[in-house]
Amino acid sequence: MARLVLSGDTGALARSLSLIIDESGEADVLIRSFFPKSGSAQKIGICGPPGAGKSTLTGRLVALYRKAGLKVGVLAVDPSSPISGGAFLGDRLRIQDHATDSGVFIRSLATRGMVGGVSHTIFGAIHALEAWGCDRIVVETVGTGQDEVVIARVADTVVYVTTPTMGDEIQAMKAGVMEVADLFVVNKADLSGAHKAISDLKTALGLGREAGCGGWQTPVLGISALSGQGLPELLAGLDEHARHLRDSGEGRERLKRQYREEVSLYVSRRVYQDALSQMDSHLDELVDHKSDPPSVAARMLRGGAN
Amino acid sequence: MVGNPRRPLRVLIAKPGLDGHDRGAKVIVRALRDAGFEVIYTGIRQTPDMIAATALQEDVDAVGLSLLSGAHMTLFPQIVEGLRRRGLGSVLVFGGGIIPDEDVPRLQAAGVDRVFGPGTPLRSIAEYLKEKLASKTVAR
Ligand SMILES: Nc1nc2c(ncn2[C@@H]2O[C@H](COP(=O)(O)OP(=O)(O)OP(=O)(O)O)[C@@H](O)[C@H]2O)c(=O)[nH]1
Numbered sequence: 001m002a003r004l005v006l007s008g009d010t011g012a013l014a015r016s017l018s019l020i021i022d023e024s025g026e027a028d029v030l031i032r033s034f035f036p037k038s039g040s041a042q043k044i045g046i047c048g049p050p051g052a053g054k055s056t057l058t059g060r061l062v063a064l065y066r067k068a069g070l071k072v073g074v075l076a077v078d079p080s081s082p083i084s085g086g087a088f089l090g091d092r093l094r095i096q097d098h099a100t101d102s103g104v105f106i107r108s109l110a111t112r113g114m115v116g117g118v119s120h121t122i123f124g125a126i127h128a129l130e131a132w133g134c135d136r137i138v139v140e141t142v143g144t145g146q147d148e149v150v151i152a153r154v155a156d157t158v159v160y161v162t163t164p165t166m167g168d169e170i171q172a173m174k175a176g177v178m179e180v181a182d183l184f185v186v187n188k189a190d191l192s193g194a195h196k197a198i199s200d201l202k203t204a205l206g207l208g209r210e211a212g213c214g215g216w217q218t219p220v221l222g223i224s225a226l227s228g229q230g231l232p233e234l235l236a237g238l239d240e241h242a243r244h245l246r247d248s249g250e251g252r253e254r255l256k257r258q259y260r261e262e263v264s265l266y267v268s269r270r271v272y273q274d275a276l277s278q279m280d281s282h283l284d285e286l287v288d289h290k291s292d293p294p295s296v297a298a299r300m301l302r303g304g305a306n
Numbered sequence: 307m308v309g310n311p312r313r314p315l316r317v318l319i320a321k322p323g324l325d326g327h328d329r330g331a332k333v334i335v336r337a338l339r340d341a342g343f344e345v346i347y348t349g350i351r352q353t354p355d356m357i358a359a360t361a362l363q364e365d366v367d368a369v370g371l372s373l374l375s376g377a378h379m380t381l382f383p384q385i386v387e388g389l390r391r392r393g394l395g396s397v398l399v400f401g402g403g404i405i406p407d408e409d410v411p412r413l414q415a416a417g418v419d420r421v422f423g424p425g426t427p428l429r430s431i432a433e434y435l436k437e438k439l440a441s442k443t444v445a446r
């Protein structure tokens with residue numbers, strides 16, 4: 001199946017993604033075959049508050065990249081309900097124009113209880129999309145506090161989307177977000193207040209960091225994902241950032257950061273899963289004071305390490 | 307790697323045809339989410355090709371079609387056919403909306419497993435899916 005994916009087969013990609021995301025036994029073998037292509041696509045993370053227009057913007061970017069003849073993958077992440085475990089995956093609604101385009105592959109993902117929607121499986125999904133031949137991969141994530149920072153560990157280029165009506169939110173924006181975003185977008189610039197939002201953001205950025213890190217000046221762009229206004233400038237900014245990553249060596253650093261995250265998530269998941277699967281058998285010992293928590297933990301870790 | 311003992315079931319809820327009302331579809335989406343399904347919703351006016359291509363990319367276990375406009379006799383079979391063409395013959399297809407009783411046998415013959423009338427309690431749709439798809443929750 002890996003060979004089919006590498007030859008561009010869409011059905012094989014769809015099945016592979018499921019095997020990876022469901023943590024099936026075949027996932028490791030697939031990822032091993034996909035990995036030679038890792039690092040070949042620009043991975044663009046799109047984050048921001050709910051309703052900011054992330055999916056609408058993603059649809060626009062897909063259209064522009066397609067016009068340029070590029071193959072595009074989209075991973076749209078939405079939260080799973082902590083109560084039912086179910087999820088409403090609605091991002092596709094705004095990207096659906098591209099549903100039948102054979103150069104676009106869109107997969108909706110539920111967070112399934114993973115912190116910030118990021119687990120080692122999302123890295124695996126990216127490997128699969130790169131193996132299928134994507135030139136660009138857009139990852140849209142739920143935009144609450146912690147998550148916006150987490151996406152930076154997955155993406156090469158992070159776009160933070162906000163809107164004029166979220167002025168207060170800009171004021172209160174956490175330092176983490178300011179540092180992590182490579183491009184800021186004030187979407188819905190067709191609504192009033194966009195100029196003020198842009199200048200507020202620029203001021204906040206100016207205060208936040210001196211002359212950017214590694215020579216990258218974080219741009220603040222006003223766009224309307226609805227009308228398409230400002231989209232060419234955003235596209236140019238994204239390409240420019242890709243060039244910056246390539247020329248400055250920062251791209252290599254980011255790849256390292258991504259692999260570090262992927263491997264450590266994999267290790268912690270596995271150690272955790274293996275160790276905790278033995279938990280129940282130890283609880284009686286603890287209640288009866290036949291052992292103590294540190295000793296039980298040490299034994300569980302030894303058991304899980306092999 | 308330890309396999310996931312149980313994964314959530316994935317369902318695509320799609321509205322083919324030209325009618326612009328999707329309140330009913332959204333109610334089903336919410337009910338299925340609350341029953342533990344991962345539900346993909348793609349909005350109104352979906353062509354049979356869009357629905358089949360989406361089912362493929364999202365690798366869903368079932369496709370639910372909601373239609374009020376009366377074009378179910380042509381659209382539903384086209385969608386089933388589109389799924390089969392993509393190797394998705396095992397994906398469960400069910401339908402709902404305003405569909406006359408006398409059309410149901412022909413839809414079933416065309417590959418629509420079940421048709422739910424307007425008064426169907428939402429819980430029974432979730433139960434139907436869980437029962438039909440029970441063998442799939444175990445890791446693939
Ligand atoms: N006026 C205006 N509305 C927009 C613009 N972009 C998106 N919208 C609208 O904003 C709403 C939310 O858009 P989405 O693209 O779904 O936003 P999102 O950030 O993906 O939302 P979540 O995924 O739910 O967090 C929709 O009704 C869009 O039509 C824009 O540029 N101008």
Ligand SMILES: [Mg+2]
Pocket residue numbers: 054055056090091140
């Ligand atoms: Mg969205």
